[in-house]
Amino acid sequence: MFKVVSEVIDRDAVRQAVEDPAFGAVLIFEGVARNNFEGRAVHALEYEAFPEMAEAEMRAIGEELAARWPGSKCAIVHRTGRLVIGEPSVIIAVGTPHRAAAYEANRFAIDELKRRVPVWKKEVYDDGATWKPNAEADQGSVQAATQTGTERP
Numbered sequence: 001m002f003k004v005v006s007e008v009i010d011r012d013a014v015r016q017a018v019e020d021p022a023f024g025a026v027l028i029f030e031g032v033a034r035n036n037f038e039g040r041a042v043h044a045l046e047y048e049a050f051p052e053m054a055e056a057e058m059r060a061i062g063e064e065l066a067a068r069w070p071g072s073k074c075a076i077v078h079r080t081g082r083l084v085i086g087e088p089s090v091i092i093a094v095g096t097p098h099r100a101a102a103y104e105a106n107r108f109a110i111d112e113l114k115r116r117v118p119v120w121k122k123e124v125y126d127d128g129a130t131w132k133p134n135a136e137a138d139q140g141s142v143q144a145a146t147q148t149g150t151e152r153p
Contacts, residue, residue: 001075002058004051004119009077009091017075018095025102029110031090033083037123046122046129047080047089053118054078061112065094069105072096076109078119089121 001017015028033045062074073095083089092109096102113119121132 001077002055002062003077004049004054005077005079006081007079009079009088011088011091014075014077014091014093018073018093020073020095022071022097023073023095024097025099026093026095027099027102027106029090029092029094029106030088031110032088033085035085040125042085042123042125044085044124045083045089046124047078047083047119048122049078049080049117049119051080057117058113061109061116064112065105065109068108069096069101072101072105074105074109076113078113078117080119 001014011028011030015026018026033042035042058076058078062076065074066072075093076090078090079088090110090113092106092113094102094106094109096105122129123132
């Protein structure tokens with residue numbers, strides 16, 4: 001299950017996609033909309049994506065994860081549209097035979113998603129909004145995008 005959805009993410013469906021009686025661990029990561037960024041109040045988040053590209057890249061991440069942690073399963077669902085504070089923007093489920101692998105694989109999945117998947121986030125404040133890049137590693141583009149506040153990075 002590698003999907004971009006415009007409705008609330010079905011956490012149970014994401015978990016069920018990775019369940020296996022051979023697994024000793026199923027780890028769920030939820031990235032949720034928080035109410036602040038660097039001391040600034042955030043009232044909502046808005047996400048946009050190119051679903052076909054995003055889903056293909058999420059599937060590639062899942063395939064890489066399965067190759068690195070043989071016998072594992074991964075599911076990734078990312079939300080688009082307007083999210084209220086506390087609502088999940090992404091849910092990643094990983095099932096593995098042992099817990100250590102589940103933690104490592106899940107961390108790999110979110111880090112790669114943030115680095116590679118074409119998803120754009122807009123933070124909504126009292127006095128406006130700013131588009132933020134998904135890639136945390138590229139600080140140069142983060143600074144350039146947040147300075148203009150109008151164009152997607």
